[in-house]
Every structure is written in C-alpha cells, then in structure tokens.
Amino acid sequence: DTTIISVGELLVEFVSHRKGCALRELAEFTGPYASGAPAICIDQAARMGARTKIFGGLGADNFGNVLTDRLQASGVDTSAVLRLEDKTTGVAFVSYFDDGTRTFIFHLNDTAADAIAETPFVLPEGALLLHVSGASLGNANLRVAIESIASQVLARGGKISCDPNARAELMRDQAGRDMLFRMMEHSSYLFPSTSDLEFLFPGKSEEQSIDQMRSYGADILALKRGSQGALIISGEDRFEFCGHKVQEVDPTGAGDAFCGTFLAMITQGHSPESAGRYANAAGALAVTRRGPMEGNSDSESIEQLLKLKS
Template sequence: MSKILTIGEILVEIIATERGNGFRAPVPLIGPFPSGAPAIFIDQVGKLGQACAIISRVGDDDFGHVNLDRLRADGVDVSGIEVDPMGTTGSAFVRYREDGSRAFVFNIRHSACGQISLNDQTRKLLDDCTHVHVMGTALYAPSVIETILTAIGTVKAKGGTVSFDPNLRPEILGSPGMREALSAVLAKTDIFLPSGEELFLFASAKTETGAVEELLKGGIKAIVLKRGEAGATYFDGSRTISHPGFEVTEVDPTGAGDSFGATFVTLWLAGMDPAAALELANASGARAVTKAGPMEGASIRAELDDFIATAARKQA
C-alpha cells in the first residue's frame, strides 16, 4: 500500500471578520484554525482513508496541539511532527480585501517550523513512504529545502513518485534559495499541479499548449492545471481532460487548492481514471470553500460522492 508524505509548515490561521487592506488598525478576528498548506493537503489525504504522514515542527503550545489533534483525528501519521518545548507554533493572519484578494501576515521562518530536519524517527518514517508531495510554500528555509530534497531522493531511489504544487505566495517568494529549490523539485516531479499563471513560471513558452508540451517533454508524467471556480484540466502525453467547477457559495477559499490536490493525488496513486479523479478533486475544492477555516471543509469520500450527486440532480 502506498503512503503519502509531505514536509513543511504547520500553522494556525487567524481570520479578520471585516474586509479591508491589511492589519494596521484593530479588527475583529476569529480562530485559531489548523492550517499550513502541507498540513491542509495531508489532512485531506487522511480524510480519504489513505495512509499518510507529515514531517514538521510545532511548539508545545495550544496552537501546536490544535493542529496535532486535528491531524491525528483525521487519520494522519503525526509521528514525524517534533514538538519543540521552547518553540512557538507558526501563524498566519489573513484579511480579505474588498476585491476578494487576500493579505497575509506570516510567522513561519522564526517559528518552530522554521527549522525542520531529519532525525532517526523521521528517517524511519521516510523509509515507509512511497510518494512525496511538495508544496511551494514549504521551501521557505534552507533546512526545510534540504529535508525535502533528501526525502525526494530517498523515495525516487526506491521507485516512488513525487507531486508538486507551486502554491506561490508573494509574501514568501524572497525566501533564501526558494527559486533554486523550485527548479530542483520540478526536475524530480511526476505530477505537477500549478494554478493558473503559475504554469508559465516554469516554462519558456508563452501559450498554455506550448508550456504544457514543454513541461511534459521535460519528464513530468502529468499536469493538472487548477483554474479556480472554472474547474481544472488534466494533461499527459496522450490526452487532455477538462472538468468544470461546481457552483457554490464561497465563504473562505484558503485551502481549496490544497484539498483539490490532495484528492487528485490520492486517487491518481490509486489508479483511478483521470477524468473521475478530476471530478472528485473539483468537488473537494468546491466543498472546501464553503467553510471558514482551511481544514474545516475537508471531505471524506462519501461526502464527495453525495456532493457530486446533488450537483447532478440540480442540473437535471
């Protein structure tokens, strides 16, 4: 049986309840919500019943334990999460602007997850894993980059696979070594999951078709291009498959792409036909945006099936 591993930040998210531009004046807040792109991804994998784990660090504080409790309850192997008695769990404050975009204030590099490295426990965990999923947000510090690249090398050496979601945030693009790390991960990637214009950050071609062809020729087995509310498109060497998005009332989009990716990767590894996997992944992303909090809309398989069936009845 395959076991999916991810590595990177575990945070709490604090959400402003009023729209506006940033945090330069007092605003009402709700939270803490369990968060961090790798954590959201792996939580959704666990909800689907797939064996999975995460390597990370949290502080021995309430913010750390709210994440540990959620991940453990949803079926994630948390043995790779180090609890630092002297550390503080990372955080992300988010506020929606009037146009629907988001402003973030992150505490990652100077939190407990600012230093993630392999030890005897995590190396043993790594030996059990057959797939590594990389979130671009996790390439924020040299020690984390080194850990991720080591894990990729270990898993690929024994015939395993790698998926990569760039998930680029402007607030962290200047992190030391990030751009070089993005290229290094892409070179080992089997399935690539960019969102929208991210596709063109990794190819010289200026058209979607050209960029996809260029990336597939570089060794990537499949590309899944996320298009937000418009759905997603799957590409491999022989076919292109598109599936429209589902119409929902958006409450909080944070985590939707992570849930989508987790669902698609889990089903792809299980051998599901890409068209069916794409539909279920779109459903996962759509359900995720209907709840406030990045992990609150994570879905079990039965919920995804019911969601798709309900959408089909409405269209009939």
Template structure:
C-alpha cells in the same frame, strides 16, 4: 507491494487563524491584498490585536497540512513531517493532526523551545484570502524532521512550495526526494503560491531539479515558472519539469496532463465565500484519487468538486458528512 501510507507530506506547520475583514481593511492597515506575506512576530501580533474580534476559526494548518488532512478525511492513510514549538499552539497543532488521523514526527513532550508559527488568513467580501504569516519554529524545518522509513513506506511524497525560501527547508526537500526515488515513491510538488515562484524562482528550480512525477500549480504560477504569457504555452513548457501535472484555473476549471494527453476539467459553479484552502483541498483530493486507483481525469473531477464545496464556506476543511457526499457524487 502495498505501502503503509498513501501520502507522506512535508511542509510548514502553522496554526491558522481564519479572519473576516472588510475591503477597506487592507489600506487602513497597510496590508497587501491577495498574497502570503512573511512577517515578524511583533508585526503579526499587532495585527492580531486589531482583528481579534473577527476570528472565525482556529486550526492546525499550513498548505500541505491542509492537503494531507483532507486526504485523511477521505479515508487515505497519511504521514506529515513538520515542526512546532512546545507552547500552547504547538500542543494544539499536534492534537489537530491526531484528531484527523494523520501520523506525524511530532511528539508532544519532545517539542522544541520557541514559538509555533501562526498564519492570519484574512478573508475579504470578494472571498479572496490574504495571509500574514509568522513562521516561528517551522522556519527551522530541516532534514531532522524527516522520517525516512515513513517516506519509503508511502506511495507519494508531497512537497509544499512554501518551504522553498528556507535553505534548511530546501535541503530537507532534496533529501526527501532522494529517499523517495531510492524506494520507488512518486514525488509530487505544489508551487503553493505565486509569490514563491515570483520571488524565489531560482530556489524553486533548485528543488524541482531533474523533475517531479506530479506537479500542482495554478495558471499564474505556471506562467511565472515557465516565463510564458498564456496557459497554452505554459503547459507545453511544464512537460520539461514534470511527467504529469495539473494547472488549476479557478472558475475555468483545470487542465490535466496525464503524461500523454491534455484533459480539460470543468469547474463546479458556486458562490464563493472563502477561497482559503481551495488549492490545498484540490491537491489532497487529487492525491486521494490517484492513490486509490482512479484516473487523473476522475481524480481531478473529485478535486474540483471538493474545492467547490470548500470555497462556499469559511475554512479550508470539509465536515465528514460533506466529504462522504463529495466522494459519493463523483465516484458513486
């Protein structure tokens, strides 16, 4: 039976501020490099004043949103559930989803009071990204933001690991999984960030529950979650939690488990400018591939290529002409 949507995503809605910073910036401003850190609004606004002249881009973001928008840009049909506030950034966020062709639970004149979440994405000269996030309205993301009919009408449910620290977020994940399973919708999950596994491992295990159909993680997340010290050990242990999975390994490519076989996927060597959104792009492109009749191996090849292009520029998105070029190169 044909479904209305290829992927239904749920995750945090934050407006991303892409910022270029120096290597000395982190020590000078007491920022822990390479991690996503949750902060209070006052602290974030203080740092935003420091970097305001170095802002490169501003766009509707959040990890799963980046993936969903990438899928939509490739031609996929997507729905995204999230929460923003009735402020300027909230309206900006809704417009961003609409312009990308993504359906959403958000209605401009029915947005909640409060402040829309923001993420300062600080990119250092080595292309590593460091995030300072104030969740704002999305910290209260809950089952109320779910649209059951849209979940049921999707091929895949895609869940963002950044929701795991929130009790209401975990409840929403479990309810979304329940609806998906009742309607034959495959469940996919991204661990999203090593910090989500390192500091919220019990909560992550709670939402993984009796397993998922498809898991996305990087090598550090895989080892942290499975208490192993090598990717070889981690990939064996992950078979207990996911029917199929992908472990991304940066310049070393990716390891795909298709349910039967481990498949090594080569990377596309590029000069990295900004690694922001590389994992998000990988998930979105991969989901596009598997929901359009392609194998896991060829979907991973598409995801690897798309990610290599996105890290060679600033920001987590590709332009339309770049997207078409990637699809043509990999799928012909």
C-alpha cells in the same frame, strides 16, 4: 499500500471577520485554525482514505495541539511531528478583500518548523509518494529537510508530486526558485494553478507553459483553474472539469484540498479522470467554509456534490 508523505510548515491561522481589513486596525479574528499547505493537503488525503504521514515542527503549546488533534482525527500519522518546548508554533493572520484577494501577516521566523532541518526522518515501509508544496521552499531549513527526504524517497523507488505555489517572494529567492524547478523535474504529478504558470513562465501562453512543464517528464499534469474548474492531462488524454457553482467563503486551501484528493485517489488505484473529477469537487467544497482546512471533505460529501450536478 502507498504512504503519502508531506513535509513542511505547520501553522495556525486567524481569519479576520471584516472584509477589507488591512490588518493594522482593531479587528476581530476567528481562529486558531489548523493550517499550512502540507498540513491541508495531507489532512484531505487522509479523509479520502489514503495512508498518510506528515513531518514538521510545532511548539509544545496549545496552538501545536490544534494541529496534531486535527490531523490525528482525520487519520494522519503525526508520530514524526516534533514538539519543541523552547520554540513556538507558526502563526498567520489573514484578511480578505471584496475582489477575492487576501493579505497575510506571517509569524514563521525562528519557529519550531525550522528544527526539521537537523532531525532525520525515518521513511515508512512500503511504497512512497512525497508531496512538495512550493510554499515551503522559501525557507532554507525546510529546503534542507525536503531535499534530503526527496532523494531518499527517489532512491527507494518512490514518487514525488509538486504543487508549485509559486508566489512572488519565492520566485525572488534564487535558491527557492532553483529547488522548485528541481522538484518539478523529478515529479510524477504536477499541480500548477493558472497563476503559477504566469509566475513560472512570464509572457508565455497557457498552452506553451503547459508544454514546458510537461517537458519535465511528469506522468500527469493537473491545472487548477480556481472557480473555472480544472484540466487533467495524462499522456495523450485531456479531461476538462467545469467549476462547481458554490458560495465562496474562504478560498484558502482549495488547491491543497485538490492535490490531497487527487493523490489519495491515484494511490488507491483510481483513474486520472476519476481522480480529477473528485479533486475538482473537493476544491469547490473547500472554499465553502471559513478556515483553511475546515472545508476539507470525505468521499461521501464529494459524491453528494457530484450527484447534485449530474
């Protein structure tokens, strides 16, 4: 059995009730919700029955408990997660606008997450797959931890997968950007979104960007197209999936739910086509619930959605 490992920021998120709230006036928030790209992805992979483990840092506070309780309930091995008395758990506040855009305020500086840079992570026995989210690579401490674990995983004959999550802040940071390209060049699975392609290869067409990314040598490239669905490219094969018609309540986490589902299916021996079909449905379900991982799903609810469509 392959263990899927994710490493990086764990945080709680508070979501504004009011659309268009600029996060500077009096507002009501719901939360704390468990969040952080590595956490959302690994939670979904565990719900899909994969063997999973996460490495990150949390304060020894109730916000930290929100994460460990949630991940453990989904079946994620959290035994390597650090709990630090003298640090806090990362926090984010998010507000949505009518056009689907979001605005965030992050409190991530000097949180417990940074401590993983100085703490060794013991790799689990057996086959390994490390999933890296570009969202983690803007932080120098997380880069140190991820770089070290990635080289250990590769030395053990394991695989890497990468969701570029290429935000403007990350692209401006040369060290983060360089590391993102290094990770992509070592990845067996790549999960860009259409906006990642625009950030990474400005001025190039979608096909040109896909060709460029494929030249890094991944076995499978999955292009996430939001409400438009997804495209899976595996060798000479291409599988297109239209977006499911769903009511979008909160788009955060759809990409991570997509990756978690795809990796769980692939490591459990399913074909890229089948993994893509389930991941496309998991991404659609993810947007139907408020909270970054509240829309995560198991194979039963995914199959229900797929049945409705056929």
